Amino acid sequence: MNSPERFPASGGLKWQKVAVNWRAKQVIYLVEGRMTARDFQNKRTFPWGTSRRYNAYVDYLRQRFGERVQKVIVDAGFTCPNRDGRKGYGGCAYCNNDSFKPPYCRPGMSVKEQVEAGIEFLTRRYKVNRFIAYFQPYSNTYASLERLRELYEQALAHPQVIGLAVGTRSDCVDEEKIAYLQELAREYYVTIEYGLESPYDKTLQWINRQHDFRNWEEAVALTAGRGIHICAHVILGFPTETREEMLQTAKIVSRYPIDYLKIHHLHVVRGTVLAKWYQEHPFPLPGYREYVELAADFLERLRPDIKLQRLVGETHPRHLLAPRWGLRADVIQRHIEAELQRRQSYQGKHFTASQN
């Protein structure tokens, strides 16, 4: 039995108030002539302090730290309970961790060596000074506390690393591990990223996720209010869901005390169980224009304070089976922004606590 409807709105009233105050302020600006109709339409500043039509994480980091901050990916050699047999062997149907490993993560390198190599690579490429060590592949809290300390602290020892982002499953945390992250968060910028993928148990079962929505809720409840930033990850386009259910996902995640969200379209990566299913019995995937409109509709329903870390999935073309749109993620992202602009719309336009 799925559980979203059983839970009350969280933080909704506060953000509804922010949205109402902001709209009222815009009307006042128009009436006072401090903002022309053209400015009102094209150059306004949204509640997150930029003119971008959604609350982008990249802008937030720049505002918070006063400069660009870059994630440096670390592969610390973890596995996952859905792969090593504790919960399952096959993994989630869409999972292929090799499809997003950067060139500086080579087998046999320690965390310290990866951080050093990654920072050198990214400094040459982007001219950045500050970094977040991003423990990304597999489940990065799936080890003893002693092992986690050893790995995370190797990364934090680098003078240019200001914090951690830890990607994991909601069934791989407990009070002891969260208390440790809380301790780190007093000194560093710490984010934990819980893959959700979908709030519908029918979808979680279809992708063989091996945990339910309730488990994700429990992990978020355990983490919230402890100085640790919470990121969620959802996928749009599962053939198990209607378009309306996908849009409802925006309202569901808005109820929870998450700080950041990654959304991406369902794509089929070679070498996965999903690829096998797709090749045997192709299922519908969102078309390009369909996804752009879906993402814009989703953003309109999302709580405005949630910062978006990603709007679209990205896989190297050599790993990608479908859909093959032939466009880079940044181009797709611009098209989603252009769709919001075309509608004169923005993140949270249709968010209200009562809708949730």
Ligand code: SF4
């Ligand atoms: S997506 Fe994450 S949880 Fe699922 S099999 Fe892959 S590493 Fe494990």
